Amino acid sequence: MITPRHDSVRVEGELGDWQAITIKFSGKVIPRARTEVFKGSMFAAYPGDIAFSKIDARNGAVGLIPDSISKAVVTAEYPVFTPKSDKLRPAYLNHLLRADHFKVALQRKATGTSGRKRVTPEGFLSLEVPVPSLDEQDVLVGTYDDALIRAAQLEQEADAIEHAAWQAFETTLGVAAPIALPDWPVFVARFKDVERWSYESILKTSTSGPEHTSPWPLARLGNLIADLENGWSPKCNDHPARGGKWGVLKLGAVSFGTFDELENKELPTRLQPRTEYEVQPGDVLISRANVTRYVGACVYVESTRTKLMLCDKIFRVRFLHDGMLLPRFLAETMKLQLVREQIESRLTGTSPTMKNISKPSLLDLQFPLPDAHVQEQLVTDLYSARTSAVSRRIEATTLRQSSWTTFESTLFTVSVPAE
Structure with missing residues (x-):
């Protein structure tokens, strides 16, 4: 399902167009922030490739090179593999690497003394994983991604409900929202009216109005x-x-x-x-x-x-x-x-x-x-909105968890095909 990539890159000093990478325990692949000079033989990796840290793979440091890193470079401590495009979808593979079943199997492949256990390329290749057909992979990934999109929408709705409720609270009290500062303003201010000479002070002086226009004292x-x-x-x-x-x-x-x-x-x-x-x-x-x-x-x-x-x-x-x-x-x-x-x-x-x-x-x-009954109504409206927002966030969390559980349980009922 995957093949090793051994594209050697000779580096002397600066990396140029190449980006050194590191892999988080979450599987996220990011550019490495390093200032030291690189020297010697390194290896190339490209978007869609799998890479892992020999020493930290058992902790989750295995992931796909993202499209945002067009030319990654790694040391020999990060084996690189290329998925077979006729067998694996990158999105499916990315989810597979995060599955608990996969993590447990990967941990069992670690060998060596305590504290220095490593996963070898051979051990990684010997892992057995479920690989449904490409169409089935697309369905699995699509269903899970749809659930994530819906969960994100629920959280956006929750934010909007809370924001609208707070705006209503401020509006009823007659407290104006602060004026946003324009990027390139045109304004006139008299120097004697400005507390201190700065862009912010002049703009505040030029655009500010009454502190509030409340109907309440x-x-x-x-x-x-x-x-x-x-x-x-x-x-x-x-x-x-x-x-x-x-x-x-x-x-x-x-x-x-x-x-x-x-x-x-x-x-x-x-x-x-x-x-x-x-x-x-x-x-x-x-x-x-x-x-x-x-x-x-x-x-x-x-x-x-x-x-x-x-x-x-x-x-x-x-x-x-x-x-x-x-x-x-x-x-x-x-x-x-x-x-x-x-x-x-x-x-x-x-x-x-x-x-x-x-x-x-x-x-x-x-x-x-305001009067006590107005205070009570304002607070009631705020609490009601927050309850609604919390309900949506709980629904979003439940949806993410249940959809992942469904994805993973479906995933590992699929038989492993013979090569």
Whole structure:
């Protein structure tokens, strides 16, 4: 089904039109980033050829040369083979190399001492693989690729649903999206009106309008809540809390838009927990320190395991009884560009990897505040859209997994033909 290729290439110094390659454990073949001078005999490989690393083939380093690398060159450590065009489709072969059955069979071909096991060209050629007819290969690959296309469409739909829902949220609040900067603008700005002399500053001055055109009044966070409290950061164990033990949240618990209870460190048994800092469902948490884009990250805690405490770099919002601000609405509002700009303009700290925002700065944040029933409807619409998007992403993941399982199970019920 395949034949060895031994096209020798003599290299002295620069490679010229040739590209040295490396093969990832995923099977992806990419150009090698090397600056040293090549010398001696090397070997050619072309799009559609198979190459593998003798030392790493058992880990998955076997793949097809892509069309994007027209002239690959390898050392003797990377045997090259050419598939027979009347027996194998490149797309079918590419999938075959990723199949678990193939990987297991390839691992069994590795010989040598522990830690230095290699797959020889002879061992690779001795592998038995299912090879249906070309028409059957086309059907198998086509069915699987159709499933991948549908999965990608589902994920695009999920992204579009979330994007549209967020745009509706912003539009209802009257917060305009930022103006995109044109590549080659024509604009006029008076020098005295520009804060600093730069392309971005002049363009911002020339194109900016009112910060928002909301039908709702701007409200200050400090006037809507009772307080912001932060927790406690003792020296903890390096692993998450286990076996019902107490843990202290890490910044990662709030950094990415949803609460992640697994982002915690176990409290040593010698220390007594401070139960007043235990996180509860319904809490709104805000990070006060992190890299710039994550300072002020805010989450609503839908649910959580017990015995998790706030760290001192995370604030918990204390809401007023019968207050005008709904917790879920605040968690969403903190993501608005209008609010993010306020946060990032008030950061302190000289380290690029750890910026801070003070409690007074957070309390001084301003944002549009609709009536409570409008807040509730806005959040309901957002949550509904996200649920729909999650459903599509789950469907996409299931489709990929099931179609691959079907492909592989069908593949290895095919008998191996005699040469």
